Structures are given as C-alpha cells and as structure tokens.
Amino acid sequence: MQELIFALANGSMYALMALAIGIIYSTTRIINFAHGSVIMIGAMTSYWFISTVQMNYILAILSAIVINILLSILIYKTAVEKLGDLTNNSSWIVTLFGASIIIDNIARMIFGTEPKAFPFLFNGMDIRMFGANIMVHEILMIVIAISIGIAYQFVIQKTSFGRAVRAVSYKPDTARIMGIRSNVVVLTCFAISGGVAAIAGALIAPLTFASYTMTYAVGIKAFAAALIGGLGNTKGAFIGGIALGLLEGFVGLMIPGGLKDAVIFLIMIFVIIVLPGGILGAKIFNKGNIAAEKI
C-alpha cells in the first residue's frame, strides 16, 4: 500500500510536469526543452527559501512559483521570441536546449553540486490509512496535482482567457484581428507552465533529493509522461504521469536502481512505437488528431 501511494504521488507530479509541457505545446506547438531546468529551479529555489531564508514551507513554494514565472518569461523573451522565431523556423529547438544548459550551470554555481535533503510538508507526518502508514505529503501531492488539472481544464474550456488561448493555438493571426494580443497569451502560458513546474519540482524534491541534476533525473520523466499520455492533452498528461509513476514503482520492486530507468524508458519507447501520438493522442487545441498523424 505504501509503495502504491508512493508511486501514485510520484506519478501525479510527473503528470503535473507533463501538463506544464502541454500548456506550452498546445498553444504554440513548441516543446519546451528547458522544462527540466525550470522544474529543477522550482525545487532548488524553494529549498533555498526554506533552508537559507528560513521561510515557511508554503511561502517558500509560493516564492519559487514567482521566481519560476519570471524565469519562464525570461526564457520566452530570449530563447523563443528573440532568438527563435516561432512562426518562421524551428530555432527554438536549439535555443531552448541552450537555455537549459545555461540555467543548469548557473544553478550549479549558486546551489553547489551536493544533493540536498528536502523536508516534507508537515515534517513528514504520516497518518494511518488502508492499513498502512501514509505520509500526508504524498496525499497532498496527489490532491494538488488533480486540483491543478481540473482548474486548468476549467480555465481553458470556460473562461474568456481560455477561449483566447484556444483561438491563438488555432491561428495566432486570426486571434490578433479579434483584438487578442497573441504574444501576451503565449507569454502567459509560459508563465503558467513555469508556475506549475515550480509546484511539481518542490513537491517531488523530498522524494528525490534536490540538486541541479534534477533537470535530467526528474525533468526527463516529465517528457516521458507527456509522450506516453499524448502531448498537450490534459487527461493524457495525467494518464501518462500516473502510468509512469506506477511503472516506476512496479519495476523498482523487481529491478535494481541503476537499471530501473533504463527499463522504464525502454517501455516508453515501446509505447511510442505502438501509439505514436501517446495513449490519448497528441492534442493541439482545435487541431484534434491531425497532429498525432503527423508525428
């Protein structure tokens, strides 16, 4: 039971990270290759706020969200808007990778190479549930992930902002003549994605240790979850994330640590061969399954 909840908790964080990738992908068709670094910065800054500034846990995460939003805006302004024209070419593939490398190395300089033990929410308090001791932190991970997923879906489907996001995703120029500022909408999506990444990074850090290597240790799983579930698809992100978490828990019981990730990624490759668009099919708003066929 403990293992199951652990796997679900991890999975729900992968889902959040995949959702954050999807927020950007479904509006701009850009895959944010710097996303792993953004997650890592979310975890490291919240660690820094807790340990060095002695902030309260929640306040630290909120501050990390703010920093991540600023970081994402910076990434958009430099790597996407200035260096990689998102309508004319695919330079953003290289510039976003470059941004990721720069961020990782800056993080290494600031926070050092030592992995840090990240505290749990409520000091790791656990409650007895289903005949097992389950950490409140893990339950909160699942609850927060699901709430964010539902809130995002509501915003996209029901609000005027969401309507504009879907319009921009279909045709930015047509959206502009409606009076929508397409680049502001895209920028906002980058900011939201960064905020979500901060939450995911900070909540998963107690289970993985916080270090600048999280970009690859954790970030890459975000991409795996997104691909398994279907890029840009909210439900897909959750299915992919939870599936990855369960798979990891299950494989981890049978295979020693070093090989675990290799097996998981082999399975991911297999899933992508069988279902190129992911379990639910890649989704760009308004483009339906066309995108999945193109991949």
Added chain:
Amino acid sequence: MLQVKNLTVGYGKTEVVHNISFHVERGEIVTVLGANGAGKSTILNTVVALHKAKSGSISFDGKDITNDRPDQLVRKGIRIVPEGRQIFPQHSVMENILLGAHIVKDQKKINAQMQSIFARFPRLEERKDQLGGTLSGGEQQMLAIARALMTEPSFLILDEPSLGLAPIIVTEVFDLLKQINDSGVTVLLVEQMANSALKISDRAYVIETGNIVLEGTGEEIRTNPDVAKAYLGNVQKM
C-alpha cells in the same frame, strides 16, 4: 476617414505592393478590385497591422496608425472580416461571437450587442451551440461578419466576402453589407468577382501587380470596357 499614403509592402526582399495611395471617406463603400496575386489582401492585412509596411503611412480619423497593433485598431473601431472567413472551427458559434468581443470587458454591453446580432442573424442563434466548423459557407460568412460587428466598428474591412459562396448567398451578403453601411459603418471591400460589389460601391480602385491602375466611382469602373473584360465576365450584356 482612412488615408493610405505611398504604402509599400513586401515579404522579405520581394515587394508586393508598390507605393500605393488611396483613401476611404466616412460613410462610403469602397471596393478594391484586382486579380489573384495583385496584392489586395496584403494591402488589407497591412491596414489592420498583421503586416508591417516597408514605407508609407496609414492614418485613420486624422491620426497616424501605421505602427499600431491589431488590438489597438480593434479598439479604434477598425475590424476586418478576413479572407476565407477564418471561423474558429472548434469553438462553438457562441464562442466565436464572444471572441469577436474579446476587448469588451463589460458583460452587459456584450449581452446587448449579442441580442442585436441574433436579431439580425436568427440562423446563428439557432446554431449557437454548434461548432463553428459545422456551419455552411454562407453561415460562416454571416458568423465572420457578426463576430466583427460585436465591437460596433465604425470601419469594416472585408476580404473577398463572396469567396466560395453560391450566387444567391453572395447577393444576400452584399445586401447585408449595404444595410450595415446604411447604419453608418464605412466599408472597404476587396473583391475578385466584382459585379455585385461595384453595384453597391460609391468608389472603386483597380489594382494590378501592386499598383493602382484605375480609380473612379463604382458605376464608372463597372462600365469601363477594360475592367469589364478583365474582371466582370459578360457584364455588358446585362
């Protein structure tokens, strides 16, 4: 009302529109006529700021708007119904109309405007929950116009509103444009098949490969033998 002076527009190094000047006065319907690739859409898209002008100036109500953003032009009362209608196919009809009112924050104003739109286009009200992509061509054109009217523009630009529509629907669209014009909206039209457009136009310009080659009243242009041969088919027999 709209004054375009020495406008030059290009894509990369290719110049598409060369040093064009034209104007539209308040209350007029003006048609810009030209074959495929003459640069008509480029001119319109530059007016609504989707393209940057290479040189030249555009002013509206006496104020320079050359460097405005599209959303600023929407606020100033300039709306375009783009070529091919550009309905958002996965948004419902209702959502398409609401997108047209994106800059309006006052919910009461939106509702009032929506009522008057539905009064004018009862068909759209019947289909308000349907997806935009499921409408017929004519209905999509109505929706595209309705969407643009949501901000009560004073200046309406239409890029080939008759494109791909059945002749009977085309007549309907032009009747509607006349009505909109009568209610005080200035209209700038671009057309390829222009007989019906010229009939309702006060003035018209003819463009060839990015240059204005002819201008005159709608009737003058319509009865000009060269224009008739090139753009109007067998209009002389009519």
